[in-house]
Amino acid sequence: MIVSKPDFAVTGQKKTTKVEKNLDADGFSTKSRMKNTKVKSPPAAGAFVERPLTKPTVFKKFYERGDFPIALDHDTKGNKIAWKVEIEKLDYHHYLPMFFAGLCETSHPCDFFAQQGVHDMLEHGGNKILPVIPQLIIPIKEALQMRNRFVICTTLKILQHLVVSAEVVGEALVPYYRQILPVLNIFKNDNLNSGDGIDYSQQKRMNVGDLVQETLEAFERHGGDDAFINIKYMVPTYESCIMN
Template identity: 45%
Template sequence: MNKKQKQNLNKNLNKNLNKNRIKTEFRLYYDRGDLPIRIDHSKTIGNRVKWLQKFDEMDFDFLLPVFFDGIREKQIPYSILAVDGLNDLLDEGGNQIVSIVPKLINPIKAAMNTQDLDIITKTLNLLQKLILSAEGVGEIIVQQYSKKLLSVFNILKIKNKNLGDSIEYSQNKRKNVADLVQETLELMELYGGQDSYKKIKYMIPTYNSI
């Protein structure tokens, strides 16, 4: 390996390292001990989030935006804690989630704009769960923020992470970007309120109503 090849190799390694060290608010608050969680090293189910506070005592208005910001994390334990924590918060948040939706749009868009397919698939799965988490959430997202979110969907709709023999595996793991985009758009149409289809179609001309 010549000097130039070594320099290129080191440059790529540093680039990948920096990619895994995204400075999110989630990491900042977790490292400071401001989040009521820790990593639970279970022998039966593997690493999992452990909550140190009861859900009915939590400040969802603070926690949900921070955890959504953590979707961009690639490094363990932050990546595990953010996604597992979000799943729990969306399960437990109920109607209080509705008023918090405007604070979630920017972190969701930031995750989608990373162009990292692993982060994008996590985001799409969690966005679907957010839409279904409480009545009215989908309507707020579509009626008020469709332009902000759907601009990137138009590009992703034709992307497909699956190649060759990996297609079935990726689909089983819910990592097929094209399918996840389609599913998310369908949920937006179903739960997005009046004229939801028109709003989606305006941003994504190739979308067909279900």
């Protein structure tokens, strides 16, 4: 009689069994179709992740060299810029793009000088602003692309000031919506859900979602007949603020 050998020894040994392990695999790969394979979750897109500056801005270089005709002035109402020359006599093609480049700055006093300097120049620029619009697009885009909420808020406030700073400026920005609006589309619904609490950012006008909506409405009101359709193309969820 033939006796078959056992699969394992009974004396002094335990029965061994195979433990099946799930293998990690990237989605849509050949390995992902194998048995006992666990497909990895896709990585986060990082749309809201801040992107720090990789090099000093042109504004900071010129400020540290003392090339700007500005100084810090203190009064009872707070800080302001003391201009050493009349703003109306400045070369806007030279200075305005550099002040816009400083919108990326987050450290004092560069951030204050850049933001206040832009507002001062827009307030007194008049017909000097329109010819400089093409030079402002890259600094505006770079500031928004940082995805820093403080920088985005200050840049949006300046965009709202820009479209009303002189005639036809709002219409002149329409061809550049493709450079400006993608980040606004990302942060359009970025609002703080504080429940029953108080959202103090609304009082300080530092709520990103609200400022995005205000800016888009300002673009539509001052951008002419083609503004809405171009905004809608880049920000599909935007609804017109103008009653027909």
